[in-house]
Amino acid sequence: LNIKSQKLLKQRQELPIFSAKREIVDYIYKNKTVILVGETGSGKTTQIPQFLYEEGLVRKNNCAIAITQPRRVAATSISKRVADEVGTKLGARVGYTIRFDDCSSKYTKIKYLTDGMLLREVLSDPLLLKYRIVILDEAHERTLRTDVLFGMLKEIQVKREKLSKDQREKMRSLKASETHKVPSNVRGPKTHVKFENSDSELESDTKEAIIKKPKVQEDEIFELKIVVMSATLDAEKFSNYFNGAPILYVSGRQYPVKIKYTYEPQNDYLDAAHLAVMQTHLETNTDSGDILVFLSGQEEIESLEKLIRETSKHLPKSKTGLVVAPIYAALPQNLQNKVFEKLPSDHRKVVLATNIAETSITIPGIRYVIDTGVHKVRGFDARVGVESLLVEPVSKSSARQRAGRAGRIDSGVCFRLYTENDFEKLAEDDVPEIMRRQLTSVILMLKASGIDDVIGFDYMDPPSKSALKNALLELYSLEALDDTGRLTDLGRWMAEFPLDPVYSKVLYESIKHKCTSEALDLVAALSVDSLFYSPIDNREAAFNAHKQFQSLNGDHWTAINLLKAFNEYKNNSSKVVIFDQLENDPDSFEFYENENNKDKSSSDKLEFWCKKNFVSFRNLSHVIRIRQQISNLASNLNIDISTSCGDDTDTVLICLLSGFFYKCAMLQPDGTYRSLIGSQTVHIHPTSSMFRKKTAAIVYDQLVFTNKLYAKSVSAIQPGWLSIAAPRLYGNNSF
Numbered sequence: 097l098n099i100k101s102q103k104l105l106k107q108r109q110e111l112p113i114f115s116a117k118r119e120i121v122d123y124i125y126k127n128k129t130v131i132l133v134g135e136t137g138s139g140k141t142t143q144i145p146q147f148l149y150e151e152g153l154v155r156k157n158n159c160a161i162a163i164t165q166p167r168r169v170a171a172t173s174i175s176k177r178v179a180d181e182v183g184t185k186l187g188a189r190v191g192y193t194i195r196f197d198d199c200s201s202k203y204t205k206i207k208y209l210t211d212g213m214l215l216r217e218v219l220s221d222p223l224l225l226k227y228r229i230v231i232l233d234e235a236h237e238r239t240l241r242t243d244v245l246f247g248m249l250k251e252i253q254v255k256r257e258k259l260s261k262d263q264r265e266k267m268r269s270l271k272a273s274e275t276h277k278v279p280s281n282v283r284g285p286k287t288h289v290k291f292e293n294s295d296s297e298l299e300s301d302t303k304e305a306i307i308k309k310p311k312v313q314e315d316e317i318f319e320l321k322i323v324v325m326s327a328t329l330d331a332e333k334f335s336n337y338f339n340g341a342p343i344l345y346v347s348g349r350q351y352p353v354k355i356k357y358t359y360e361p362q363n364d365y366l367d368a369a370h371l372a373v374m375q376t377h378l379e380t381n382t383d384s385g386d387i388l389v390f391l392s393g394q395e396e397i398e399s400l401e402k403l404i405r406e407t408s409k410h411l412p413k414s415k416t417g418l419v420v421a422p423i424y425a426a427l428p429q430n431l432q433n434k435v436f437e438k439l440p441s442d443h444r445k446v447v448l449a450t451n452i453a454e455t456s457i458t459i460p461g462i463r464y465v466i467d468t469g470v471h472k473v474r475g476f477d478a479r480v481g482v483e484s485l486l487v488e489p490v491s492k493s494s495a496r497q498r499a500g501r502a503g504r505i506d507s508g509v510c511f512r513l514y515t516e517n518d519f520e521k522l523a524e525d526d527v528p529e530i531m532r533r534q535l536t537s538v539i540l541m542l543k544a545s546g547i548d549d550v551i552g553f554d555y556m557d558p559p560s561k562s563a564l565k566n567a568l569l570e571l572y573s574l575e576a577l578d579d580t581g582r583l584t585d586l587g588r589w590m591a592e593f594p595l596d597p598v599y600s601k602v603l604y605e606s607i608k609h610k611c612t613s614e615a616l617d618l619v620a621a622l623s624v625d626s627l628f629y630s631p632i633d634n635r636e637a638a639f640n641a642h643k644q645f646q647s648l649n650g651d652h653w654t655a656i657n658l659l660k661a662f663n664e665y666k667n668n669s670s671k672v673v674i675f676d677q678l679e680n681d682p683d684s685f686e687f688y689e690n691e692n693n694k695d696k697s698s699s700d701k702l703e704f705w706c707k708k709n710f711v712s713f714r715n716l717s718h719v720i721r722i723r724q725q726i727s728n729l730a731s732n733l734n735i736d737i738s739t740s741c742g743d744d745t746d747t748v749l750i751c752l753l754s755g756f757f758y759k760c761a762m763l764q765p766d767g768t769y770r771s772l773i774g775s776q777t778v779h780i781h782p783t784s785s786m787f788r789k790k791t792a793a794i795v796y797d798q799l800v801f802t803n804k805l806y807a808k809s810v811s812a813i814q815p816g817w818l819s820i821a822a823p824r825l826y827g828n829n830s831f
């Protein structure tokens with residue numbers, strides 16, 4: 097251990113889970129599936145994989161532990177922490193894999209990855225033979241992909257057991273003996289590990305299991321161990337699903353948290369949160385603990401950050417040390433660590449977080465929680481056939497988790513920015529994603545991994561028949577399935593790409609039409625909400641700056657023009673450092689990042705160009721990175737990524753339509769648009785270059801509902817293109 101990890105070992109040893117190490121390892125060793133329940137912050141995610149490694153369960157070559165996370169930020173930040181604890185470089189013994197970013201190697205024994213990435217790995221390694229143990233973390237969240245993994249892993253476990261038996265026979269006949277380290281010092285459970293139904297048969301069963309001799313050791317070669325980890329107590333459902341797998345409860349340390357409600361419902365919870373932060377900061381001692389605010393997303397976090405920074409300028413001298421630390425999915429990795437940093441005692445941290453801080457990552461030092469009571473929920477609006485992302489009230493169980501974050505170091509306070517009456521009206525739990533999301537992408541994954549009967553699949557909670565039908569129909573229209581429901585070659589190709597099938601289809605068509613360069617621009621650009629920004633106090637300048645990129649065809653080509661213009665600028669301009677003209681805030685992390693950035697001139701150049709053109713630096717950087725990643729993947733599949741159709745806008749839009757044919761609307765005589773699916777009235781969003789323009793038909797990236805249904809990222813299309821782009825759906829139609 098190096099000095100850093102030795103220091104961290106002290107912290108590790110204080111975690112509630114540490115004293116239960118032996119029992120936990122033993123349980124996992126003895127049972128093929130274990131459900132582990134422990135309060136948030138007790139050490140499940142960071143410690144259990146290390147325990148299993150230390151006890152020798154994955155010492156052999158070619159066998160590792162996979163730990164799934166529903167969120168990318170959790171996978172990256174937790175793996176970094178664990179690498180520090182273990183004392184290795186990230187990507188060596190400890191690593192992570194998220195989409196477009198693989199920081200693992202053949203030496204990686206503890207790998208944190210998003211649930212989506214593990215699903216992908218099933219495609220290339222159908223029995224997941226790389227892993228001896230798969231830990232499904234954050235199971236209580238019931239994300240769509242974790243739910244699908246439940247079923248897949250259950251199946252894989254059975255298949256590997258069979259493989260294991262066959263192998264054993266073979267080995268017996270060969271009289272070969274494989275040895276495997278057995279965890280030493282096997283003992284019964286201690287008191288702090290409680291079992292479900294303490295007096296029931298289960299306990300005697302499990303006790304017996306411990307006393308029993310270890311199984312024939314060759315069995316273990318192929319055995320897949322599944323550990324399901326959850327932060328909420330209702331684990332019976334998981335246990336039942338996994339044929340009565342034992343549940344281990346690890347008690348955490350939790351101090352009392354005082355809950356305070358508002359007397360009146362709040363019209364503007366952002367305003368209320370701002371007030372609550374400042375009030376808490378002024379009325380309590382700065383060193384009494386940090387503040388954590390739960391908000392719904394990046395935009396809100398950025399607004400509140402601004403508000404707090406503004407008011408901080410007018411604080412009394414003794415109260416100036418207020419430091420804002422945001423954390424959300426799209427936050428660049430190098431800025432994420434700010435929330436974990438320890439500040440001097442005359443400073444106080446205000447963490448502004450999405451529900452990532454609810455159970456996924458534990459931020460140390462929090463004593464005050466401010467809960468706005470909302471989160472963003474992904475849904476699928478079957479009426480219009482599009483995915484939605486809406487701000488909605490949280491469930492009671494989320495609200496309780498949020499409050500719990502205040503009681504980790506000492507008794508704390510949670511301010512709920514809603515009334516007690518409104519709390520009582522909240523749903524007890526969230527509806528599992530699989531019952532409310534679009535299934536197209538996961539159904540394609542199931543089909544591609546050889547599971548043909550997607551209706552009879554062993555779901556923990558089955559999705560609705562209509563959602564399944566929708567997904568199958570869309571895949572059929574995309575030509576990923578044939579008319580008997582079997583995967584086509586194109587479908588297999590699409591599944592290989594770590595993209596939504598709709599996007600892979602666009603890429604595929606662009607190869608045929610020789611415009612991969614533009615298609616890559618498109619697919620990358622659609623990964624961010626918007627590349628442009630226009631500040632309230634400078635709308636006109638922004639409008640004028642944006643004009644140069646604008647295409648008459650609408651937003652998609654506008655984005656392509658922007659990327660082309662940027663590339664041109666980058667290639668032509670000399671390496672001048674334009675530093676003074678940037679308003680760098682020395683408080684911000686970016687400042688130091690840039691200061692230390694070796695490639696300073698190019699990054700500054702990029703930032704300057706963005707500022708001048710009212711382009712979001714952060715989003716453009718993201719788009720360029722994503723484009724690079726997809727290009728690399730495409731190159732690996734021997735795709736010529738440099739074909740371009742010049743300014744043949746129609747061809748590119750037809751390629752776009754080959755994937756986005758569901759997201760179209762037709763102009764009506766009354767001047768509004770009507771969606772092709774569901775016949776809903778759709779308005780073009782004011783941020784679109786197509787706003788107030790009339791064209792026979794439009795294609796859009798997403799619909800958002802505020803007071804009306806708005807289409808965002810809109811382009812003009814000709815109705816006739818639909819039958820070319822999606823012959824299976826619109827082949828005989830004339831619009």
Ligand code: ADP
Nearest residue numbers: 135136137138139140141142143177436458460
């Ligand atoms: P669980 O999975 O049970 O919720 P974790 O294993 O995520 O718990 O966290 C265990 C402890 O490690 C927490 O107390 C948390 O504060 C600490 N921790 C985790 N990541 C970091 C980090 N990046 N920096 C500092 N502390 C961390």
Ligand code: MG
Nearest residue numbers: 140141455456
């Ligand atoms: Mg955890």
